[in-house]
Amino acid sequence: AQSVAQPEDQVNVAEGNPLTVKCTYSVSGNPYLFWYVQYPNRGLQFLLKYITGDNLVKGSYGFEAEFNKSQTSFHLKKPSALVSDSALYFCAVSPFNRDDKIIFGKGTRLHILP
Amino acid sequence: ETGVTQTPRHLVMGMTNKKSLKCEQHLGHNAMYWYKQSAKKPLELMFVYSLEERVENNSVPSRFSPECPNSSHLFLHLHTLQPEDSALYLCASSQDPGAVYEQYFGPGTRLTVT
Numbered sequence: 762a763q764s765v766a767q768p769e770d771q772v773n774v775a776e777g778n779p780l781t782v783k784c785t786y787s788v789s790g791n792p793y794l795f796w797y798v799q800y801p802n803r804g805l806q807f808l809l810k811y812i813t814g815d816n817l818v819k820g821s822y823g824f825e826a827e828f829n830k831s832q833t834s835f836h837l838k839k840p841s842a843l844v845s846d847s848a849l850y851f852c853a854v855s856p857f858n859r860d861d862k863i864i865f866g867k868g869t870r871l872h873i874l875p
Numbered sequence: 876e877t878g879v880t881q882t883p884r885h886l887v888m889g890m891t892n893k894k895s896l897k898c899e900q901h902l903g904h905n906a907m908y909w910y911k912q913s914a915k916k917p918l919e920l921m922f923v924y925s926l927e928e929r930v931e932n933n934s935v936p937s938r939f940s941p942e943c944p945n946s947s948h949l950f951l952h953l954h955t956l957q958p959e960d961s962a963l964y965l966c967a968s969s970q971d972p973g974a975v976y977e978q979y980f981g982p983g984t985r986l987t988v989t
Contacts, residue, residue, distance in 0.1 A: 804981050862920055
């Protein structure tokens, strides 16, 4: 069965420091991987996706993610955190097989400390 | 804004009431989705529509009834709900229902069943 895991419920980072939000997945075949962010009282907002090609994907607001096939991971990163990055972050996996549905992780709350 | 609107933003209803949630997308997309977001649980995909045809129904109770009159509008009709149905209901759209396409979410309807 396919799954996606975000092992940390919450991540705290000081402003200006690099941040990492972790995501691992388990699917059969090649996955499509996504990161979304949710600010308070808002819906999810697309950040970036990996389809194929370069393992390092760049997205909105200076975020990037690295696809690691051997470790089945797709961690979200940013070189220098801003207080405004504080939000709830979701990793999602869509399997190549159209019979399987998209699955979201349970989310990681990111707190950037001023 | 993401180009996806939802009304109402907040709804309180009794278990015997009938109400409807509305979603409209202004992006020219062909696929629309309903999700349920509950505290401490992963995002749950409820329904998928492609060009007004329902293509996925993820074992959702019949007290939730979707309707897609055209590719820009999506409704979720609610009747005889249970308190455990209280959640944030999110609508989303994408260019097509294929796994490669990112989704654009509305702000959600916060539903409370009393």
